[in-house]
Amino acid sequence: MPESPRPLRTIAVLAFDGVQSLDVVGPMEVFAVANRFADPHRPAYEVLLATPDGRPVRANAGLQLGGGTALSALPPDVDTIVVTGGDEASMRHAVLETDLVPWLQDRTHTTRRIASVCSGALILAAAGFLDGRRATTHWNLLETMRQLRPAVRLEPDAIYVAEPPFYTSAGVSAGIDLSLAFVEADCGAATALQVAKELVLFLRRPGGQSQFSAGLAAQASATPRLRDLLTAIMENPTGNLSLPALAGRVGMTERTFTRTFRSQTGTTPARFVEAARIDRAKTLLETSTWPLARVAERAGFGSPDALHRSFLKRLGVTPGDYRERFGPRGP
DSSP: OOOOOOOOEEEEEEOOTTBOHHHHHHHHHHHHHHHHHHOSSSOSEEEEEEESSSSOEEOTTSOEEOSOEEGGGSOTTOOEEEEOOBOHHHHHHHHHSSSHHHHHHHHTTTOSEEEEETTHHHHHHHTTOSBTSEEOOOGGGHHHHHHHOTTBEEOTTOSEEEETTEEEEOSTTHHHHHHHHHHHHHHOHHHHHHHHHHTTOOSOOOTTSOSSOHHHHHHHHSOHHHHHHHHHHHHOOOSOOOHHHHHHHTTOOHHHHHHHHHHHHSSOHHHHHHHHHHHHHHHHHHHOOOOHHHHHHHHTOSSHHHHHHHHHHHHSSOHHHHHHHHSOOOO
16 A cells, blocks of 8 residues: 655744744754655645734844745644744733734644744743643743743753643754754654754754753852852762752751752752753763763762663663764764
8 A cells, every 4th residue: 555645734933023033044944954855756844934914023133034924824724833932022022912822822723733942932831831731941031931820840951842732942942953853753763864964963952951051040049158059069969969968068957958959949959969960971971982880970870870860861861872962973
């Protein structure tokens, strides 16, 4: 029996004045390049730029984006909608002074995937799509998201999060990773690899890969007393970093320390220590050819098995897979 032809999927990338230009052109390039490799006789995607009224929009870097289709003129069978992000003023305008949110709400029954890039997640949240769901956004917007929709289950470390039919990605270039994941799901891993090579990307980063160092967000909201401890953990994640030892270093009881740590960093001491050790292991895997036992030792893990378990739990890949994707290459 002959194989059914791959359907033509319409991808609508939504933009507005003040949009981050890379949020728009990054995903559009991924889908456009995929058309060259998926099937030489039949494209996989129809890629449309959509704007609230069809008029050109001005990106936050000054680039003017034309050739858009008005939301009201988009076909009814759009397969994937990608909501891009922008600065605070443009996001507020898009939510409060355009028909974008009600239009998205009307499209949920006919659209297979609704995705966001960077601060575009705030628009999905404003529409009520993310309540009770796992989601991510740019690390600098996590507190804004918490205040806007406390019911969203934020994954602050993730490059992107899939909670079908909704998909959220972190800052700027993470939209490219999410788009590559869509290409892989639609057209296969071989096509996604060809797209990554064509765009000179180092394959597709797994969704669970941290979008920033574990210490950045925690240090940003911590008091100087606790910030010094966080810095020390990040600089040397080996040794005794048990709860009693850490509490003793700042002169607190274990109970007070745990409560203070969580309130100031949004995580527990144990999770922060694990994240610091994973960050150190990632650096060693990216820059050295050391055996995993030595990587585990220098990152503060007690054994390669502990390293393996933490990578699977937090990143969704093994240390070996991570090194294969991001480690040093030969000449």
